[in-house]
Amino acid sequence: EPEVTQTPSHQVTQMGQEVILRCVPISNHLYFYWYRQILGQKVEFLVSFYNNEISEKSEIFDDQFSVERPDGSNFTLKIRSTKLEDSAMYFCASSDLDPPGGYEQYFGPGTRLTVT
């Protein structure tokens, strides 16, 4: 069964460093998402991406964040200058969603980001 993959599974970085989190969505999916979950809290939407551009972003997704689909398979989340409060689990998801809000978003296993 096709699945969303994410690398690395765990990333430790120092405050102020740049990190790139990588995702390979399911191959025929058209919609891509990043979510984050701070330890013990709910999952929060960061950004959605469709047709090679951001379709929506949350207030969390400030200028320090960017997303890219550099080729036909990868979908990346970059944090330019990490802060302690960026420590969280980051989930990538993809879907072949038909409006309205119709179908499952397939989640990757997550990347645990620890900023020290």
Added chain:
Amino acid sequence: AQKITQTQPGMFVQEKEAVTLDCTYDTSDPSYGLFWYKQPSSGEMIFLIYQGSYDQQNATEGRYSLNFQKARKSANLVISASQLGDSAMYFCAISLNDYKLSFGAGTTVTVRA
């Protein structure tokens, strides 16, 4: 903005019994989708069940069923015949035409042998 409320932070259930997890939502949009995800201690998000706002029947997937009461804006998850492997955090989520999922705070379920 849409909102999901899960009022039960934690629940205990005896193995082989059924458990109901509450979820209420708030949206003025007539078109939406409701989802339940399971998050075991390993951290991954596992899709369980989906209910569309126009669906006439309650969704079922194996031991999972969704008790959808549109007028009350509730979408409770029922897990029947609980198993030890059902111990996890369960999240209710809503999606509108903007496609993103908005999650509730989650309910931790602990299944006792």
